[in-house]
Structures are given as structure tokens and as C-alpha cells.
Amino acid sequence: MTDFTNEKIDTTQLPRYEAVPLTSLHPNYWKELLVSRGLMVLMLTVALVLAMIFIEELVGYRWLVTTGFVIFVVILLFVSRMAYKKKAYAFRNHDVIFRSGIIATNTMVIPYNRVQHVALHEGWIARFFGLAKIEIFTAGGVSSDLEIPGIAKAEAEKIKQLLMGKIQKQL
Amino acid sequence: METHFNQPQRQSAIGVLVIFLEMIFVLLKNIWPIVVITLLKAEGKSVWVGLLIALGIFVYFGVYSFLKYRNFTFYIDDNTDEFVINDGIINKTKTTIQLHKIQQVNIKQNFIQRLIGVYAMDVDTAGSDQKEGNIKAVSHALALALKSKLMENEGKAVIHESETEVAQAVETTIPFLKINLVSLLKIGFTSNYVKSIGLILTFFFTIYENLHQAGAEDLVDTDRIKVLVDDYSLLYTLMIFVLTMFTIIFVINVVRTLIKFFDYTVTKQKGSLMLTYGLISTQSTILKPEKVQIVKVSENYFQRKLNVLEVKIRQAISGEKKDSKSLIEIPGCNRSEGDEILKLLFHELPQKGVMLLPNFRRLIFSIFLIIILPLTAYFTFGKWIEPLAFHYANLALIYVLLMLTLLLFGFRNYRLFVSENHIIKQSGAWDVDQEILQIDKIQAITTSQLFWHKSLNIGSLTMHTAGGNITFHLGQFDKINDYVNLWLYEIETSNSNWM
Numbered sequence: 001m002t003d004f005t006n007e008k009i010d011t012t013q014l015p016r017y018e019a020v021p022l023t024s025l026h027p028n029y030w031k032e033l034l035v036s037r038g039l040m041v042l043m044l045t046v047a048l049v050l051a052m053i054f055i056e057e058l059v060g061y062r063w064l065v066t067t068g069f070v071i072f073v074v075i076l077l078f079v080s081r082m083a084y085k086k087k088a089y090a091f092r093n094h095d096v097i098f099r100s101g102i103i104a105t106n107t108m109v110i111p112y113n114r115v116q117h118v119a120l121h122e123g124w125i126a127r128f129f130g131l132a133k134i135e136i137f138t139a140g141g142v143s144s145d146l147e148i149p150g151i152a153k154a155e156a157e158k159i160k161q162l163l164m165g166k167i168q169k170q171l
Numbered sequence: 172m173e174t175h176f177n178q179p180q181r182q183s184a185i186g187v188l189v190i191f192l193e194m195i196f197v198l199l200k201n202i203w204p205i206v207v208i209t210l211l212k213a214e215g216k217s218v219w220v221g222l223l224i225a226l227g228i229f230v231y232f233g234v235y236s237f238l239k240y241r242n243f244t245f246y247i248d249d250n251t252d253e254f255v256i257n258d259g260i261i262n263k264t265k266t267t268i269q270l271h272k273i274q275q276v277n278i279k280q281n282f283i284q285r286l287i288g289v290y291a292m293d294v295d296t297a298g299s300d301q302k303e304g305n306i307k308a309v310s311h312a313l314a315l316a317l318k319s320k321l322m323e324n325e326g327k328a329v330i331h332e333s334e335t336e337v338a339q340a341v342e343t344t345i346p347f348l349k350i351n352l353v354s355l356l357k358i359g360f361t362s363n364y365v366k367s368i369g370l371i372l373t374f375f376f377t378i379y380e381n382l383h384q385a386g387a388e389d390l391v392d393t394d395r396i397k398v399l400v401d402d403y404s405l406l407y408t409l410m411i412f413v414l415t416m417f418t419i420i421f422v423i424n425v426v427r428t429l430i431k432f433f434d435y436t437v438t439k440q441k442g443s444l445m446l447t448y449g450l451i452s453t454q455s456t457i458l459k460p461e462k463v464q465i466v467k468v469s470e471n472y473f474q475r476k477l478n479v480l481e482v483k484i485r486q487a488i489s490g491e492k493k494d495s496k497s498l499i500e501i502p503g504c505n506r507s508e509g510d511e512i513l514k515l516l517f518h519e520l521p522q523k524g525v526m527l528l529p530n531f532r533r534l535i536f537s538i539f540l541i542i543i544l545p546l547t548a549y550f551t552f553g554k555w556i557e558p559l560a561f562h563y564a565n566l567a568l569i570y571v572l573l574m575l576t577l578l579l580f581g582f583r584n585y586r587l588f589v590s591e592n593h594i595i596k597q598s599g600a601w602d603v604d605q606e607i608l609q610i611d612k613i614q615a616i617t618t619s620q621l622f623w624h625k626s627l628n629i630g631s632l633t634m635h636t637a638g639g640n641i642t643f644h645l646g647q648f649d650k651i652n653d654y655v656n657l658w659l660y661e662i663e664t665s666n667s668n669w670m
Contacts, residue, residue: 014656018618094663103621109655110615111662114669116296117268117303124261139297139487139669140614144635160267164251167269 015092017109022088022099028129029150033080035125041073089148091159094166096136098146110146112166114138120160122153132156136163176320179244179257183289186308190236192283193307198228235260245306247320254294254321256304268303272296276318278311290314294321297487297637347444348511350435354479354503358432359425361473362481362502362602371419432502437512444515446499458499460516461668462486464638466607468509469599478505482512485638487669513607517593521607524590530629533645534582542574577601587632587643589654594634596641611667612636616655620648637669 048069052058058065082102090097095111119135126132132153136146151159199206209221238260245256247270254273256266275295284291290311294304309317433450444458467483474480482501501512514520549567553560581600588595596606613634620630630648632655634641643651 009657009660011653011657014660016652016656017659018652095659101619104619105622106617106619108615108617109659111659113663113666114614116272117266119264119266121265122259122263127263137296137303138614138635139637140635140640141637143633143640144615144617146615164253164267164269167272 017092017095017097018107020090020092020097022090022097024088025084025150026131026152028131028152029126030081030084032123032125032129032131032150033084035128037076037080041076044069084150087150091162096146096148096163098148108144108146110136110138110144112163114140115163115167118160118163118167120156121147126150127153134159134163176245176247176317177249179246179255181244182240182306182308183310183313184240185287185289187236187240188287189283189289189308190239191232192287194232194236195229196283198232243306245304254304256306266303268294268296270321270323273321276321278314278318284308292317346436347439347515348437348501348504348508350432350501350503352429354505355428355432355435356425357474357477357479358481358503359428360421361471361477361479362428362469363424364420368416368420370423371416428502432500435502437501439515446501456499458484458486460518463516464608464612464636464669465641466513466516468513468605468607469602471602479503480506480509482509484516485636487637517607517609519592521593521595521609522590523588523595524593525588527587527589527643527646527650529582529585529643530627530645530647532627532629533585534578537578537581538575541578542571546571587646594641596643606641608634608636608641610658610661611665612638612669613658613662614669616658618648618651618655624648 048065052062052065079102083100086102086105087098087100089099094113095109097107097109099105099107116137116139118137121133121135122131123133126149130153131150133147133149134151134156136148138144138146209217242260242263243256243258245254247254252270254268254270256268258264258266273294274297275293277293277295279291279293280289281291284307287308289308292304292306292309292314294306296303430450432448434453435446435448438445438447442460444460445455446458447453447455463484464487465485467485468480469483470480480503482504484499484501486499504512510520546567549560577600581598584597584599584603586597588597592610594608594610596604596608598604598606613636615635617633617635618630619633624630624645628648629645630651631642631644632646632651633643
């Protein structure tokens with residue numbers, strides 16, 4: 001307590017969270033997205049084709065349905081690409097920053113001393129591309145939990161170790 | 172088994188059976204009607220097909236539960252004091268929980284587990300709704316050993332502390348605040364209109380519906396009502412109706428408030444508050460100031476004139492008692508008593524510091540959403556589908572005027588106050604709420620900005636706490652960012668206890 005000082009904080013000198021250069025997700029994450037979206041589209045296509053063959057009322061609207069479906073797929077891919085491009089993260093000394101969102105840009109910041117626990121999730125497609133997802137949980141419930149997908153597995157492991165170390169140091 | 176747990180270990184081998192049976196059980200619960208129908212209607216051939224499908228499902232479930240069992244491991248990492256759970260066959264998840272973050276460990280048994288003689292364990296930390304660690308099948312000895320191992324830390328001490336405090340609750344009681352009958356009556360008269368109107372409407376509609384269905388329309392003498400309506404003007408009848416409604420609302424409100432909060436007493440003891448209230452059954456709750464996350468002080472025009480306010484307190488939530496104890500109401504204290512409570516909860520009276528205003532686009536947007544959209548729908552409906560709708564144009568006008576007033580007042584009251592230690596968000600049109608949040612209770616911060624608002628420099632701010640979120644929409648964004656940076660700095664440089 002002897003070297004305790006309490007000077008006024010110069011608020012203009014504080015590190016700015018909004019100016020931190022963020023790391024974008026691993027390029028393989030786009031491939032992962034393509035595969036998972038592709039599988040979904042494939043399933044929908046099969047269902048649609050079957051429907052057009054067996055439901056007679058639909059036969060007259062074949063072109064309409066096909067065009068609609070193609071537009072849907074294009075929009076889906078476009079939106080996925082945009083969402084992928086918009087996601088970025090940064091691990092600072094004292095907190096983690098994650099940015100996402102197409103129409104609205106949401107930036108979430110979680111200080112390490114508020115993290116409850118961390119999980120590493122590997123989906124089967126993600127594992128194929130050597131990726132993992134880091135899940136960070138706080139006490140604030142679902143709305144303040146964070147999922148950062150598309151990080152290379154080895155790096156994700158390292159980040160997790162770093163996080164766990166940071167959490168511990170705080171107490 | 173050994174009591175070290177520092178090597179990854181599986182559940183009891185019999186756990187395969189638990190997983191398997193649980194899956195079968197869930198499946199049967201969902202599809203039993205189909206099974207019964209097929210069995211009843213079955214002919215020779217379809218019985219075989221059904222049996223084959225059942226066999227297939229059995230084999231699939233068997234393999235699945237075996238793999239699930241093989242891939243589920245847990246251990247305590249002694250070097251880092253972490254509890255680690257590995258789960259998943261194809262999608263793998265590795266959950267790491269630091270021992271000192273564990274708040275509860277529950278040992279449980281459901282029907283299947285009792286049948287087989289194993290126990291389930293839930294490991295719970297603060298916050299998130301689902302159980303973080305869920306082990307399905309371990310022996311009782313192992314469960315107890317693991318539990319004691321997991322709870323060898325402060326988390327356990329904290330729980331015990333709160334228990335002992337409950338035990339000592341009777342010893343020292345200095346009434347700190349007693350809400351008298353007059354205050355309760357004031358609150359009963361001036362709050363919860365909307366809730367009561369809803370209650371009354373449902374009540375009347377149920378009665379009407381029942382009468383209607385019973386074919387007992389004769390009971391309600393329609394002729395006499397008609398005569399009444401003819402005799403007096405429609406307006407007069409309407410006025411009487413509204414007056415009756417309001418009287419009933421008042422009576423119901425007052426009675427409800429009295430029954431629920433009769434003899435509301437707040438006593439102070441060793442830094443925490445004990446609340447007792449209730450006419451028929453007496454409730455008592457213990458409130459620890461450090462668990463308080465958000466305090467909401469509400470007041471409307473009448474209440475301001477009568478000098479009463481309502482205080483609602485949101486606590487940190489954890490474990491089983493999530494819903495029941497997380498919200499605490501203190502109805503009908505006067506302003507100075509309210510200040511006393513705030514002082515006790517926050518160790519100082521929260522000041523309204525710098526004021527942040529919302530952008531006028533917020534008003535325009537809500538007008539668009541609540542007035543223009545419904546009105547357009549109404550006019551299109553009247554013009555193209557049912558011209559009769561225009562008979563009620565008066566109602567539409569009343570709606571527009573009412574909503575416009577509400578929105579204007581709502582916008583005028585929408586404010587964010589930032590002081591050194593607290594953030595106060597003010598909102599509401601009639602009931603003006605002030606949500607007070609201590610800065611070090613913030614768990615995470617989200618800022619949000621629509622892309623066309625970037626050049627306008629407006630954006631939104633959400634503060635997440637263990638007792639819920641507070642959002643301020645469309646404020647001046649660079650100012651918000653300044654504050655976010657400052658708050659982050661404050662949170663990250665101190666190790667305050669947020670619960």
C-alpha cells in the first residue's frame with residue numbers, strides 16, 4: 001500500500017478498443033462455410049426435385065420455383081460471404097474483442113477477469129479443415145457469451161491456454 | 172477407484188447403458204403413438220419391417236452410446252487447477268473450467284440411473300443457463316470424491332457463508348424500513364394499470380364466452396341494455412363503463428398490493444438486507460448488496476406527486492434458484508427511504524453525472540414502427556378489402572394521438588447518465604424507470620452501429636451484467652466509445668467482486 005497512487009486518468013490516452021487492428025478469420029473458414037452451406041443446399045435441392053416430380057400441382061411452376069431457388073442460393077452465398085468477411089477478432093492484454101454483423105456492426109468486448117470458462121469446439125467439417133471454435137462464457141448469460149469460429153486448431157489451443165492463464169492471474 | 176482425477180478418465184462402464192437407455196426412452200416418449208398404431212394395425216409383413224427398423228435403431232443407438240461413452244473423458248489438471256471435460260464423437264468439445272469458478276456440484280439420480288445404480292453430476296458456474304459440465308454415470312463413491320475435490324476452494328466457502336448467514340438471521344433485527352399502509356395504498360392506486368386492464372379483460376371475455384357457449388344469452392337481457400343505450404346517449408354509457416372499469420382496476424390493484432406486500436419490513440444485518448412481507452403467507456428474502464446487479468427505480472406522474480416510488484432489484488443469478496430469487500421488489504418507499512436503500516446497496520448515492528441524449532432518429536423510427544406502419548395497414552385494409560373499417564376512423568385517430576404522446580414522452584425521458592462509478596439509464600413514457608448499474612458489475616460490453624449510421628456518428632451500447640442487460644440506443648457514438656474505453660480500463664485494472 002505504500003506505493004499506492006491515485007492520479008487522475010487521462011481519458012484521451014486510454015487504449016481505444018475501436019482502433020485495434022483485428023485479425024480476420026482463417027481463409028479455410030470460408031471453405032468450411034461453403035461445405036456446410038453446400039450440404040444444406042444439396043439437401044434442399046433433392047427435396048425440391050422430388051417435390052417437383054411427385055407433386056403434380058407444382059409441375060406448371062417448374063421454372064418459377066427453380067429461378068426462386070437459384071436466387072435464394074445466390075443470396076445465401078452472398079450473405080454468408082459478407083458475414084465471413086465482417087467477422088474479426090483480437091486478443092488484447094486484458095480483453096478479447098470480436099466484431100461481426102452485416103447490417104449493423106456489433107463489437108463485443110469481454111475483459112478476461114469476467115470470463116467464467118472457456119471451451120474449444122471442433123465441428124466435423126471444421127476438423128477437416130483444421131479449424132476450431134473458441135467459446136468464451138461469462139456470468140452474464142447467453143447474450144454475453146462469445147463464439148469465435150474459424151481459428152486454426154493449433155492457434156486456438158494456444159489462445160485457450162492464454163485465456164486460461166489470464167483468467168487465473170486475475171485472482 | 173483412485174481419488175486423484177489427474178488422468179483423463181471415463182465414466183463407469185455401465186454408463187454406456189445409461190446413455191443407451193436414455194436415448195431409447197426419449198425416442199419412445201416421442202414416437203410411442205406411432206409404435207402403438209403400427210402394432211395394432213400390423214399385418215405379417217409390416218411387423219417384420221417394423222422389427223427391422225427397430226433393430227436398426229437399436230444397433231445405431233448402441234454404437235452411438237458406446238462411442239459417446241468412449242469419447243467422454245474428464246479430469247482435473249493439477250498444474251493449472253482446471254476441470255477439463257472432453258465430449259463428442261464427430262463434433263468435439265473440450266470444456267475447461269477453473270476450479271475456483273465452480274459454484275455448485277450437484278449429484279443426482281434419475282429413474283434410469285437409479286435402476287442401474289449410478290449417479291449423475293452437474294458442475295455449475297455462474298451465469299450461462301445450461302449446466303457447463305454434465306457427467307451422466309459415475310459410482311456414488313467416485314461422485315462424492317470428485318465433488319469434494321472440485322469444491323476444495325473458495326467457491327465452497329462462499330456457499331457456506333451464505334447458509335450460515337441465514338441461520339443467524341434471527342439474532343439481530345433493527346428495522347431499517349417499514350412500509351406503512353398509506354404508502355402501499357398509494358402504490359396500489361398508481362401502478363400496474365396495464366396488467367390490471369389485461370386481467371379484467373380476460374376475466375370479462377371468459378365470462379362472456381362461457382355464457383355464450385352455454386346458450387344463456389337470455390340471462391343477459393339484451394332488450395334492457397338496448398333500452399338503456401337508447402335512453403342515455405352512447406357517450407354517457409361509455410363514460411359509465413370506463414368509470415366502472417377504473418374503479419374495478421383500482422380495487423383490484425389495491426387489494427393485490429396489500430395482500431402481496433402487507434407489512435413490508437426491511438432489516439439490516441451484517442451488511443445484508445432481510446426483507447419480509449405478505450399478508451397471507453409471509454415471504455422472507457435475504458439480499459446481499461454485493462450480489463446486486465441492476466437496481467430499477469420507477470415512478471410515474473401520480474407517484475411523483477404522492478412521493479412514492481417502486482424499487483426493483485436484480486441479483487446475480489446462479490444455479491437452481493434462478494427465477495424465484497433474482498428479482499426483488501420494494502414497493503412504496505418515499506424518496507428519502509429510496510435514497511437510503513440505494514446508499515446501502517451501492518455504498519453511496521448514485522449520482523446522475525454526464526447526460527447522453529438519443530438521436531432524433533430514434534423518435535422517427537419508433538413513430539414509423541408504431542404509428543405509420545399500422546396506419547398504412549389500416550388504410551389499405553379499408554380501401555381495398557373492407558370499406559366498413561372506416562367507420563372506426565375515430566378510434567384510429569385516438570390511437571395515433573395516444574401513441575404520439577407516449578412516444579414523445581418516451582423519447583424525452585430516454586437518457587443515459589454516466590458518473591464516476593455508476594451508469595443510470597432513464598426510460599419510459601408514463602412510468603419513468605431509472606436503471607442503475609455499478610460500472611464494475613459489467614461483464615461484457617457490446618457496441619452496435621448500422622452501416623448508414625457510421626457517417627452520422629450514432630450507435631448503440633449494450634452493457635451485459637449477471638442480472639440482465641441494459642441497452643442505450645442511438646447515442647453519439649464517439650462519446651459512447653470514449654466511455655467504453657474508460658469502463659474497460661476501470662474493469663480491467665481492478666479486481667472488484669461483482670457478486
